[in-house]
Amino acid sequence: MNNERYDRGLAKLKEIDGLxxxxxxxSLKDIAPDFARxxxxxxxxxxxxxxxxxLKVRELAVVAALTALGNAAPQLKVHIHGARNVGCSQAEIVEIIMQMAVYAGFPAALNGLFAAKEVFAVEAAHG
Incomplete structure (x- = not known):
């Protein structure tokens, strides 16, 4: 399964999202290992x-896109966490999510803000 793309990708995934x-x-290994690869x-x-x-700009773009989709809360939470890992502030994340209200609507932005609130709470609890 390992090759140059895989090794490079795994290193980048760990850099952004950690555990x-x-x-x-x-979680995909038992149902779709090829998809995980x-x-x-x-x-x-x-x-x-x-x-x-x-990576900071890339993660802000992903947070914006996932917020705009409006139906990807689990993935959005992972990428909000990733954005924090690569140096995005809570204020930057909140602003990018709020801006999505203009393009994706208030419900999508609200869902994004609630996802961010959950991630920030976990972050605060773990110091």
């Missing part, structure tokens, strides 16, 4: 590893 990302991959290779090995944007 949270690894848990997502582990693709998830590591393509988004993290190919896209996140490209030059041109730093």
């Amino acid at each position: 949270a990302g690894e848990k997502v991959i582990d 693709l998830l590591i290779e393509f988004p993290f090995g190919d896209i996140y590893s490209r030059p041109g944007l730093d």
